[in-house]
Amino acid sequence: MANRLANESSPYLLQHASNPVHWRPWDAASLEEAVDADKPIFLSIGYSACHWCHVMEHESFENAAIADYLNEHFISIKVDREERPDLDQIYMNAVQMLTGRGGWPMSVFLTPQLKPFFGGTYWPPTARGGMPGFDQVLRAVMDAWANRRAIALEQSEKFAERLQEIGQAEDSGEAIGIELLDQAYRYLESIYDFRDGGFGGAPKFPHTMDLEVCLRYSRRKPESHALEMVVHNLDQMARGGIYDHLGGGFARYSVDAEWLVPHFEKMLYDNALLTGIYVNAYRVTKRADFARVARETCDYVLNYLTDESGGFQSAEDADSEGEEGKFYVWSRQEIIAALGEIRGYRFCEIYDVSESGNFEGHNILNLPQSIEAWAAAKNVDAVELRSELDADRAKLLHLRDERIRPSKDDKVLTSWNGLMIESLAQAAGALGEPKYLAAAERAADFLFDTMLDPNGRLLHSYRQGVAKLAAYLDDYANLANACITLYEATFDDRWLDRAIDLSNLMIRHFADPAGGGFYFTADDHEQLIARNKDLYDNSVPSGNSMAAVVLLRLSALLGNTDLLDEALTAMRVAAPLMKKHPTATGQMLTAVDRYVGPAREVVILGDPESGDTRDFLAAYRQSYTPKSVIACVSPGTTPEEDAPLAPIFAGKSPLPDADGTVFICENFACQRPVTAKEAVANLGS
Incomplete structure (x- = not known):
């Protein structure tokens, strides 16, 4: 028998629609039910690609005895954290205050x-490994609610007050200068x-935003x-098992310090952000392997995570066939x-495939050394070797695609799509891929056609x-960016x-x-x-930081100092x-880096589709210019x-007989106009 999640659209909620737990969605009816019944709420928050969410479902939420206890004593509400990041933020703060750590599945007990x-x-469903069992937790919570409610309510009031304080950061009045960048880099x-490679020990996450800080600082x-840190880190990830050497794209994180064993789920936002940093590293170093990883990651998203309507889907699961x-x-x-x-033995040697395996008796493809290093050691032609390996990988990918794929969370989220659109647009220019x-x-057209309400x-x-669902700050900021x-x-x-x-x-x-x-x-x-x-980056950039970046970019393009003031605040x-x-x-x-400058406005009078202007734009888009904005007519x-x-075009006229005229302004001062051909030599950060 389906519970109240059967009418939801979230794949994560639908995964729980046949649980014996009488799950409800977070809605007015469920919250009113808790008040009317005077029962505590058991709030369970997770997401579809979360491995331990699946484990807890199978162990506890499909357990008849646990389900009966929940149904009798609690109002059980299930939330997809990706649909309701507002709830996830609030109650994750609470869990971290209670336990000193967080994660998913998140399990929180609320007053009505x-x-x-x-x-x-x-x-776990019953006590093991030094952990209390979920059955014990439920009985203890119910005992507190029935017999020590005054203490529970007093504690809930204190938590609520603290949660409200956490959300009220205000203008510090501090100066925004290069010292912030120096201090961050030293740390x-x-x-x-x-x-x-990586920051800290296992488990290791990509830390794309920190890598971007370092890349900018290197200039x-x-x-x-x-x-050196950026190049090394990107090398290690691209050779490791966290990277999908057949289909492209990256898994969520590595459980070990060497990037070998991934947590196999693939998230849209990770691949959007990683595309961006590999594109920028290619712009700086001109290394073809960074361009290849960026291209393969874009292709993964286009081939496997694109909705028929054009939007980008959220994730592929870590699990297949259980x-x-x-x-x-x-x-x-x-x-x-x-x-x-012959080709098989060679492939196994290069990609670390053995009889005993490198992961639970099986093999995760990875490159202990680069293909070029292997070719040099064997005295074979690296270009020819890579071409043959490309054919081998394509054959293995075809075979793998015939396997039962992991389940996919096919919902389209505005904020994550904004990240992917940004990276694809950057990759198009840098890699020459229309x-x-x-x-x-x-x-983007899909989002504006479909993801707007009547207002x-x-x-x-x-x-x-x-x-559905009113958008959040990062939806607006990421899409605007x-x-x-x-x-x-x-x-x-x-645009x-x-x-x-x-x-x-x-x-x-x-x-x-x-x-x-x-x-x-x-x-x-909705009042919460x-x-x-x-303010804190997690797996995605914080909404405030993206808002600041957007306002700085727009301020420079539009000559609007009000937007600059908003960003500075x-x-x-x-x-x-x-x-x-x-x-x-x-x-x-990165917003501070742009604000501190020197920032550039590049203004072009020329036809972007032809001649010297086209050539200048191609060179510009292949250059690393993170503090610049560009406009062209x-x-x-x-x-x-x-x-x-x-305002940005005011007073600007083309040079006589020029096939494109370029104006470069920096720190409120404009250089003399030059032809588009001359401007190519002036490119830089």
Whole structure:
């Protein structure tokens, strides 16, 4: 018998629709039921690709005795954290206060007034390994509710007050300068693993935003180890098992320090962010292998995570056929049978495939040394070897695609799509791949056609024809940022107009005019027990940091100092956190890098599709210019006086007989105009 989740659209909620637990969604009816019944709420938050969420479901939520106890004593509510990140933020803060750590599945017990009084993450069904059993936890919570309710309520009030305080960071008034970047770099260098790559020990996450901070810092301080750290880290990940050497794309994280054994789930946001850092590393180093990884990761998303409507889907699971990683691993015999003895043995040697295996008796493909290093050691031609290995990998991918794939979370989230659109648009120019720009524009068009409510406000989630849930700060900020990049990739004014509209809505509904910065939820959002300011990067950039980046970019393009002031205030709100927790504020540090400058406005009068202007734009897009904005119009089509871009083009005329004229302005001063051909030599950060 289905419970109340059967009518939901979230794949995660639908996974639990046949549990014997009488799950309810988070809605008004469920919350009223808790008040009317005077029962505590058991709130379980997870997501579809979460391995331990699946484990707890099978062990506890499909357990008849546990389900009966939950149904009798609790109002059980199941939430997809990706649909409701607002709830996830609030109650994750509570769990971290209660236990000192967090994670998913998140299990929180609330009063009918939605205030937490106990919580944790995963519990086994019965006590084992020093952990209490979920059955014991439920009885203890119910005993406290029945016999010591006054204490539980007092504790819940204290937690609620603390949660409200956490969300109220205000303008610190601190100066925003290069010292923040120096301090952040010193800390990142101090925790960097110069042997295996990555920041800190196992488990290891990609830390793309920290890598971007280092890449930018390497331009300021070439004598530092910043570029060395980025290149080393990207090398180690691309050779490790965290990277899918057949289908492209990256798994969520590595459970070991060497990047060998991934947690096999693949998330859209990770692959969006990793595409971006590999593209930028290619721009700096011109290394073909970084371009290849970026291209293969984009292709993975286009081939396996793209909805028929053009939007990008959320994730592929870690498990297939009930076993983590089964889809991805190989035996030596399978590979030799597929490739033949000569090519098969060679492939196994290069990709670390053995009889005994490197993962629970099976093999995760990885490269202990680069293909070029192997070729040099064997005195074979590296180009020919790579070509043959490409054919081998294509054959193995075809065989793997015939296996039972991991389940997919096919919902389309506005915020994550914004990240992917941005990276595809960047990759298109840097790699010379027009199909990536076409896919980015198609996805953006889908969002604007489908993910707006009747009032023109963004929606957060879409699946199978249904768009729903009021958008959050990062939906607006990520999509606005993507639209600016689409404008710079196409010079189509509609993208800039959309970025401006989104930014205006973001300021109107999310900004805190008194304390500065932005709330995660809008001013007319559902009333919750706290309203947070999203300042910490997690697996995705914080909403405030992306808002600051957007406002800085728009300010430079539009000549609007009000937007600059909004961005500066957001940075000052986050300044104490940037000093204390640089690894949790990487995206805001990139905003600081842009703000500190020197920032450039590149203005072009020329036809972007032909001649020297086209050649300049190709060179510009292959260069690493993270603090620049660029605008272009064909000669004779200068914007109207009241157009958004009128200020940046004001007073600019083409040089006589020039096939494109380029104006470069830096720190409120403009250099003399040069021809597009001359400008290629002036490119830089």
